[in-house]
Amino acid sequence: MGKIFVLMGKSATGKDTVFKRLIGLKELSLCTVVGYTTRPIRRGEADGKEYFFVSVEKWQDLKREGKVIESRTYHTVVGDWHYFTVDDGQIDLANQDYLFISTLSGYEQLKKFYGAEVVLPLYIEVEDDQRLWRSVCRERRQAKPNYDEVCRRFLADQQDFSEEELMRVGITQRYKNTDLDECVKHIAEDMIRLKG
Secondary structure (H helix, E strand, O other), X not given: OOOEEEEEOOOOOOHHXXXXXXXXXXXXXXEEOOEEEOOOOOOOOOEOOOEEEOOHHHHHHHHHOOOEEEEEEEEEOOEEEEEEEEOOOOOOOOOOEEEEEOOHHHHHHHHHHHOOOOEEEEEEEOOHHHHHHHXXXXXXXXXXXXXXXXXXXXXXXXXXOOXXXXXXXXXXXXXXXXXXXXXXXXXXXXXXXXXX
């Protein structure tokens, strides 16, 4: 039986970068699942690569059809953005291990759907001042920077990933992303061990 590793952390902790590095490690032999979102596509993204970008109506249709495995909604300054995983044939646990990026809520929903023995957490951290700086720099590169949303997301993460919430879902292992190479090395070593 394959495993689903769920990479989590506050915004700007380097999840996307760590994700790409882990996917690139041949010894891990990880597959990815393209998630879905109703948020607008960002500069440099491609539909079907980072996400499938769909309408709110399509999200609602998939929920009604019972195809949404997990979903989470972000109440942004420009409206609600929904991110979700669909039971669309991408996941084959009989033959593969997978790596996801998600939230604590998404992790819990995946665990409920597939089981705690299959879904395993990987939580990465970066100091708050560094995260805020990274967020501002990333937003500056957008065609229409929205710094209100950067601030909203930063503050929301303080609650969403509070120590109480981390303890509630049973996350005790942390990976500090102060040195990318070391962080990826430690995560990869633990993944190999957890895969058995």
